[in-house]
Amino acid sequence: MSSEPQGTAAGALVWRLATRWRVSVDRALAPLDLTHAQYVLLAALHGLERAGRQPSQRELADETGLEALYVSKLARTLEAKGLVTRRRDTHDTRAVQLTLTDHGRTGVRAAMQTVQELLERLLEPLGGRHSARTTAFVRDLATLLDAPLA
Template identity: 70%
Template sequence: MTSEGPTPGYLVWRLSIRWRVAVDRALAPLGLTHAQYVLLASLYGRERAGARPSQRELADHTGLEALYISKLARALEADGLIERARDPGDTRTVRLSLTAHGREAVTPAIGTVQALLDRLLRPLGGRDAPRAAQFVRDLETLLDAPL
């Protein structure tokens, strides 16, 4: 922080940490961590769009490291939440899909996180408010900028 106030980097870091902690706490009663939720919810969304993503595609989509996605996917498979299968066209590629149990687990988790998001964005007027939409555009701009 400078004497003039916190830097944008500090504020992004604080918001990120605050969000992660809030999501972890909200999902704990459902038996999920934030990272597990990110993989499951992303997989759910990709499947609804008609895709069967690879571990690499989910890593790119979520921003998580490919090795971490691989370890997370193995653990979720052991818990019966997802299935991992080699792609017949490229055996180096592992495709992921939700099991019925995985869909049952992620559906209430998505609702829980959406409610949390509503609370987070309330100071900006709510999820559908112009300020929230501008906030999303600003975040996307920052995420798209090379470091």
């Protein structure tokens, strides 16, 4: 059971959980020489490529919720590590498309396995990834993410 007092503000709990998750993922991925943000970009790129798409950095920013400038910085770092290639879009020279390298595909699969194992541990108190409580939790999180804050 959580050691949080009953009156703890929801915002504080959201912040603490998000921070705890980010730190846990960073630690789990450190042996793979990846940060949580790099993983998010690689996993999104992997998913889009499997769906037959060659996304631009802007599309990846939209997909991940990361700022476009941050995606550009991450992409340069991942390119230097040999995990992605960056190239100008032939139809829109302002756009930069990303593609996983073979090394990147291998690395993202290993990272995804690591993160899935960590996610199992996080969701265990709710009955695991496929429980009704987890399904409701994910639905509630999605609802909160759709709430306008501006």
